[in-house]
Amino acid sequence: MGIIERIKEIEAEMARTQKNKATEYHLGQLKAKIAKLRTQLLEPPKGSSAGGDGFEVTKFGHGRVALIGFPSVGKSTLLTMLTGTHSEAASYEFTTLTCIPGIIHYNDTKIQLLDLPGIIEGASEGKGRGRQVIAVSKSSDIVLMILDASKSDGHRQILTKELEAVGLRLNKRPPRIYFKKKKVGGFSFNSTLPLTHVDEKLCYQILHEYKIHNAEVLFREDATVDDLIDVIEGNRKYMKCIYVYNKIDVIGIDDVDKLARQPNSVVISCNLKLNFDRLLAKMWEEMGLVRVYTKPQGQQPDFTDPVVLSTRRVLG
Known part of the structure; x- marks a missing residue:
């Protein structure tokens, strides 16, 4: 199955899933999977040259x-x-x-x-x-x-x-979330204010989807799951x-x-x-x-x- 087909399959699963407290962790993981697949979709094919068939022009002016x-x-x-x-x-x-x-x-x-x-x-x-x-x-x-x-x-x-x-x-504007991967030390989760969209368990599950097991996360605003994924992706x-x-x-x-x-x-x-x-x-x-x-x-x-x-x- 190609990347686009896998994305459509996950989107269909999200559409079928009712949004409530019991399913928010599952939906968060699905969003992380889609973000990873979209990143893969933008990567150039293996073995292709860096130039590709784009039409970039030289920057000029201010x-x-x-x-x-x-x-x-x-x-x-x-x-x-x-x-x-x-x-x-x-x-x-x-x-x-x-x-x-x-x-x-x-x-x-x-x-x-x-x-x-x-x-x-x-x-x-x-x-x-x-x-x-x-x-x-x-x-x-x-x-x-x-x-x-x-x-x-x-x-x-x-x-x-x-x-x-x-x-x-x-x-x-970029989400006010501090995120840093570490080599050791496990998972550290903190926030400077009450959170309504993300908790420690959901954050851990999303990081686990990215195979990140040692990291420090600090929320400085009441950000959403999508904001957290954006910060983890970093692109x-x-x-x-x-x-x-x-x-x-x-x-x-x-x-x-x-x-x-x-x-x-x-x-x-x-x-x-x-x-x-x-x-x-x-x-x-x-x-x-x-x-x-x-x-x-x-x-x-x-x-x-x-x-x-x-x-x-x-x-x-």
Whole structure:
């Protein structure tokens, strides 16, 4: 049985299992098994070269932004309008087949914008070019999830689920759980506050699933089983994501207002070139970029070539 089939089998078992106090330990172990299998799914096949068939491009500028979305939502058009780089756009799906970079010149900085092929449902399992798209996304500073404002919110949920399945956590911070594997000493479990989702027995069973028998675990918040698994896996990436709703010119003003008021969301229209200034300002804010203008002693400040720093990298 392949990895994908085993994952589906475990997911089916979880769906059949009633959620209550008596089954929480069993469900926790099943979640750990799925996480391990998904990690194996992302590993390159044995004997393959490290390069693979990805489409990584060299990093350039002061930050990197990845455009993620379903086919034909306006990613290529947005790239062309913001950067001047031509990216093929057409009315049929999968016009973009590789990664196309462009450069945004904003606030005396250069921001690299990547137009990636459209994601389809099942991308985390290798369908389409999902794995390559997700790999490039992980190397970015923030993600712009491009959505069609005229369609249901289900697309956003599907994309979030696909990214979550491969270890991308959008608009979340790392769990406040201290975890350290040891060579000897057994299992040590502590918390600084009452826990409602995880207890010592469940934590031990999950560690046992990973064949970890000597470890120190300290909960500094009331975290969930999923948070604990993320910490044990150690390969999760926590990223800022801006939900960009395109094609607002084809929906009513009340629907536009509702979308615009959602957290981390910006509404635009590539067709009418609406609200690009707000999108750029939001990108700048989420990337946490700061310009520092140098001033040689006895001379005027140089306002043409600033030193650009990221407060997010400094503050963690």
